[in-house]
Amino acid sequence: MTDFALDKPGKSRRPDLMAYATLSLISAFCAVPFFWVLLASLDGNAQLFLSWPREWTLNNYVRVFAEEDGARWVFNSLFVVGSATLLVMVLAGLGGYALSRTRAWWKQPFLYAILLIRVLPPTALVVPLYKILLTLNNIEGNLVRIFVGGDTARAIMRWIGFIDGYLGLILVLATMQLPLALWIMKTFFDGLPRDYEEAAVMDGATMLQRIRRVLIPLALPGLAAAGLFAFISAWGDFLLPLILLSSPELQTLPLGLFRAFLRVNTIDYGFLAALAFIYLMPAVIAFGFARRFLVQTFSGGVKG
Amino acid sequence: MNKTVLVGLCAVTLSAFATLAQAETIRIANHGQAGINAMKSTVARIEKKYGVTVEVVEYPSPDKDYMTKLLTELGAGNAPDIFSAPTTAYVADMVAAGYLAPIGAEFKAWDGYASFYDVAKQLAVSPDGETYVMPFMLGIQEIYFRRDVLEKAGISTEQPKDWSDLLKRAAEIKEKTGAYGLLFPAGVSWGTGAFDEGFQHLLVGSKTPQLATEDGKLDLTGEGVKDVFGVYKELIDKDLMPTQPLLGPEPWVIPKYQMFPEGKLAATTCGSWCYIFDWGRESKNPIPDVEKAVGTWTIPGQAGGQYVLANLAAPWGVNAKAENLELAKKVLMEIGSVETQVSYAAEIGNIPASKAAAQDQAFQKLTELVPIHAAAENGVYLKQAAGFATVAEGVARATEALLRKETDAAGAQTILVDYAREILGDDAVK
Amino acid sequence: MVRSTYEKRVARQLLLILSPSLLLLIAFVIYPAVYSVYLSFTNEALTGAAALNPRFVGLRNYSRLLHDAKFWNSLLVTFLFVVGSAIIGQFVLGLISAILLRRNLAFKQLFSSIILLPNAAPEVVAGFMWISMLAGGENATLSRIVMFFGMTPTDWLQTFPLTMIIVVNTWRGIATAMILLTAGLSTIPKEVFEAARMDGANPSQIFRRITLPLMMPTILLYMLISAVSTIAVFGLVYALTRGGPGGATEVISIYIYNQSFTAFQLGYGAAVAVVALVISLVLGIAYVRAMKVQV
Incomplete structure (x- = not known):
């Protein structure tokens, strides 16, 4: 903690040294855990401790896919989180536009409500949420069983069920990301001049045409930001799949990782680290893309 | 979409x-x-x-x-x-x-x-x-003790006659070998273990051996319940059983898989599987010649007798x-x-x-x-009643308080009774 | 007249395209929040007779809360967790990083990328990594570091559980603090610093007299945002300690989960959840007011 002001050329190098030392320490704190996962995942004899592998191998990764259902976990995670992200982008794109352009009485209350919804802890909602999904699921299940029986019904419910089905998890994951996405899109459209739309209106374009021809192309950067944040947050979510999924066919990466870790008698760190690394990568990549939006998004609140 | x-x-x-x-x-x-x-x-x-x-x-x-x-x-x-x-x-x-x-x-x-x-x-x-x-399967638990450790220190390996004999033996082990004398599972993170692998084995040999009443309710106020907690209290307060590891996750790992094989814990309750999996041929950390090195006692009654509790x-x-x-x-x-x-x-x-x-x-x-x-021929058992899972959790909480030295035997019983009443309602618990 | 019917139609259309979002939020957030208040007045359970025939029990769950030492413990633990990780840990390290990274240092991009990295790690992965860092025994990373300084190693998650989850959550959140505070710093005009330096103020004076006061609104907002999001942390603590040992890390979200899904008392769990909801809402309202949103 030496110089809090801006850099001045030609000043002494000592503060710089201190700055490098401090930043190096903080960076080491941030980076060391990642080293362990990376090294352990490539180590034929991985331990719980950070160590340089004596034999380098990709075997741990191979085993994730060959011995365990790794491919299915990856597919499930990508499918569920990908679908939720798409849904968020569509809904937030439309909703954000509406929130930006409307002058109706509900604009203000709705925006306040969104901010408040964001602060509700998901754990506090999970029991009633589960019961609601359960009711929906039972109604749906009975409907499905009118048409088809037993195993077929179960197979169908795996896709469209609200509990232990893809659809339920996708909808809930998407809903949890909606407030932030709506906020991002609303702010984004606020920054877009209305001239283009008005030109389109003059040309006699309908609302849908306006959205498709004018707004979607213009909104792409905003949608990218909203989508990336939705993806990162949904990708990292653990609670909802923990509560909502049980069939092995539907397991996602966080559950696969957590359950593999719980097999107390056979903790296989190389395998776990490989799985963790696979689970980590998409989030890091998405985060890399999202970086340039970070400042706008987080500081959105600050600037008001 | x-x-x-x-x-x-x-x-x-x-x-x-x-x-x-x-x-x-x-x-x-x-x-x-x-x-x-x-x-x-x-x-x-x-x-x-x-x-x-x-x-x-x-x-x-x-x-x-x-x-x-x-x-x-x-x-x-x-x-x-x-x-x-x-x-x-x-x-x-x-x-x-x-x-x-x-x-x-x-x-x-x-x-x-x-x-x-x-x-x-x-x-x-x-x-x-x-x-x-x-x-189709019975879980039968007994006290497993390090015969080799006891013999070396000149401590009797006879079946203890009653609770006080058992506690004396544990104290003697601590005194002569420095090892912990006897472990009964306790605490919340052992799950139902505090009840299943400890509490109920002592209870069946106590003055009030059952918890379920004739009309299917629970009676947790018996003198036996307090006395059982008293055994835990003595083991904990006299430092006869390891307490720190029991407060962590997977509380069984350190005492059973490290301390016992090393001889730092000389006796513990354990199930019939222990000879094979915990310290025997299927174990990662086996005790050599386990059937000779490790002997078993059945759990004695408060005033004598032997109880093989089947679950x-x-x-x-x-x-x-x-x-x-x-x-x-x-x-x-x-x-x-x-x-x-x-x-x-x-x-x-x-x-x-x-x-x-x-x-x-x-x-x-x-x-x-x-x-x-x-030996299962002579097995005794606890009569079942609704709310046993709650009792198990209550016992876990009560023994946890004992582990943390926050209460005495009567206080532990109060924790159990209060917890069961809160969850099951006053009408289900006497 | 034509104009006004046109506007009415547009207003209807705007509401229409917002309605799917509205529907989802009502179905899966607002209704559950209201429903949890109802649940908290029942003895709803996952097993036992109450699972078959749940009853309305009035305020019994709440009167039980008042006497439940584990509940008060979880409030205290949550408070310490929020203060330790969000208000102190993340803030201090985030502020230092933000200030240092404003300078033209070599490897500036590298440093900031590394500091951002933990933010990308999913909760379960973060937990898994830190189980390794904090493991017991002399080979674990933290133990090796303290031994280098001649101190005795220990089983960190056992001996200092709350401190350790604070450290891990700090690790995860430095980036958020850094980003927000960087944004706040950039709103301070450079001329102010220049002028102060001309007047011969030293760096610590500049920090105390200029940087901090001008940053206060940003800092306040940051504190509210991070407090609220720290109350909601679940997966990280669940993966690391599950609330143990002996409730030492049983933050409120873990306590809700444990009551609902390991003691199977959904009604009682809901009562705890309502308390958490109220606390979060109060902080949320403070946040909305502090933001002075021009929506």
Whole structure:
């Protein structure tokens, strides 16, 4: 903690040294855990401790896919989180536009409500949420069983069920990301001049045409930001799949990782680290893309 | 979204065709690698005998996580057709919740019934007099002690006569060897262990040996309950048992898998499986010549006597909402067969509930288990009542307070009684 | 007249395209929040007779809360967790990083990328990594570091459980603090610093007299945002300690989960959840007011 002001050329190098030392320490704190996962995942004899592998191998990764259902976990995670992200982008794109352009009485209350919804802890909602999904699921299940029986019904419910089905998890994951996405899109459209739309209106374009021809192309950067944040947050979510999924066919990466870790008698760190690394990568990549939006998004609140 | 729907529809149609072609499916819940292995031959046998497909659904391994998932699904109505409960303590509550189908008639009519030990049959009877679970395995616990360590220090290895004799022995061990003298599982993170592997074994030898009253309620105010907590209190306060590891996650790892093999803990309660898995031929950290180095005592009564308390180990039941109840019950009887019992005994080290297992050649090879199986004839048991799972949690909380030296025996009993009353209501608890 | 019917139509259309979002939020957030208040007045359970026939029990769950030492413990633990990780840990390290990274240092991009990295790690992975860092025994990373300084190693998650989850959550959140505070710093005009330096103020004076006061609104907002999001942390603590040992890390979200899904008392769990909801809402309202949103 030496110089809090801006850099001045030609000043002494000592503060710089201190700055490098401090930043190096903080960076080491941030980076060391990642080293362990990376090294352990490539180590034929991985331990719980950070160590340089004596034999380098990709075997741990191979085993994730060959011995365990790794491919299915990856597919499930990508499918569920990908679908939720798409849904968020569509809904937030439309909703954000509406929130930006409307002058109706509900604009203000709705925006306040969104901010408040964001602060509700998901754990506090999970029991009633589960019961609601359960009711929906039972109604749906009975409907499905009118048409088809037993195993077929179960197979169908795996896709469209609200509990232990893809659809339920996708909808809930998407809903949890909606407030932030709506906020991002609303702010984004606020920054877009209305001239283009008005030109389109003059040309006699309908609302849908306006959205498709004018707004979607213009909104792409905003949608990218909203989508990336939705993806990162949904990708990292653990609670909802923990509560909502049980069939092995539907397991996602966080559950696969957590359950593999719980097999107390056979903790296989190389395998776990490989799985963790696979689970980590998409989030890091998405985060890399999202970086340039970070400042706008987080500081959105600050600037008001 | 369109694409999603399309992919979904395709897959639904595909899987619909795929499943239509198949035979009927029975879904079985299982958890833990050993349990899954133990069921492998049975699954194959069932598929062959009844021409059905058996789908084994793997659940999270620790009992607590398993129960969370299973109960959530039972509540949701999408649980498997057949599943097990980790211990007897959960059964009465699951019956009260309406999750289990009655199997009494089928069980009694089944040809394997006659050869079951009485204690197993009794344990399977729920408070309402009906049977809901297949009591195919018994969990039998005793005190396992390091004979080598005791002999070397010149301490008697005789069966302790009563509680005070047992406590004196533990104190003597501590004094002469420096090792911890005796461990009873305690605390919240051991799950139902505090109740299943400690508390109830002492309780059956106390002045008030049962918790369930005639009318199916719970009486936790007995003098015996306080006295049992008194034993814990003494072990903890005199530093005769390790307490720090019990407060962490996986509390059994350090005392059972490190301290005991190293001789830093000289006696602990343990199940019949311990000779094989914890310290024997299947262990990662075995004690050489374990059957000689480690001896067993049965748990003495408060004023003398010896008590072999039997518990049901992983009793299996049928989902009340199973689509084909008939078939599910038939499958359940298959799980009760001697073959499956022996397979479980070999994989997990529990004791077959059928006397006929003694004649089974594969079982005779499990020399560590044979004498314990024979002793099950004299097994005693706790009469079951709804709310036992709550009692187990209450005991865990009470012993946790003892571990943290926050209370005394009477205080621990108050914690248990208050907890049970709060959860079950005043009318269910005396 | 034509104009006004046109506007009415547009208003209807705007509401229409917002309605799917509205529907989802009502179905899966607002209704559950209201429903949890109802649940908290029942003895709803996952097993036992109450699972079959749940009853309305009035305020019994709440009167039980008042006497439940574990509940008060979880409030205290949550408070310490929020103060330790969000208000102190993340803030201090985030502020230092933000200030240092404003300078033209070499490897500036590298440093900031590394500091951002933990933010990308999913909760379960973060927990898994830190189980390794904090393991017991002399080979674990933290133990090796303290041994280098001549101190005795220990089983960190056992001996200092709460401190350790604070450290891990700090690790995860430095980036958020850094980003927000960087944004706040950039709103201070450079001339102010220049002028101060001309007047001969030293760096610590500049920090105390200029940087901090001008940053106060940003800092306040940051504190509210991070407090609220720290109350909601679940997966990280669940993966690391599950609330143990002996409730030492049982933050409120873990306590809700444990009551609902390991003690199977959904009604009682809901009562705890309502308390958590109220606390979060109060902080949320403070946040909305502090933001002075011009929506």
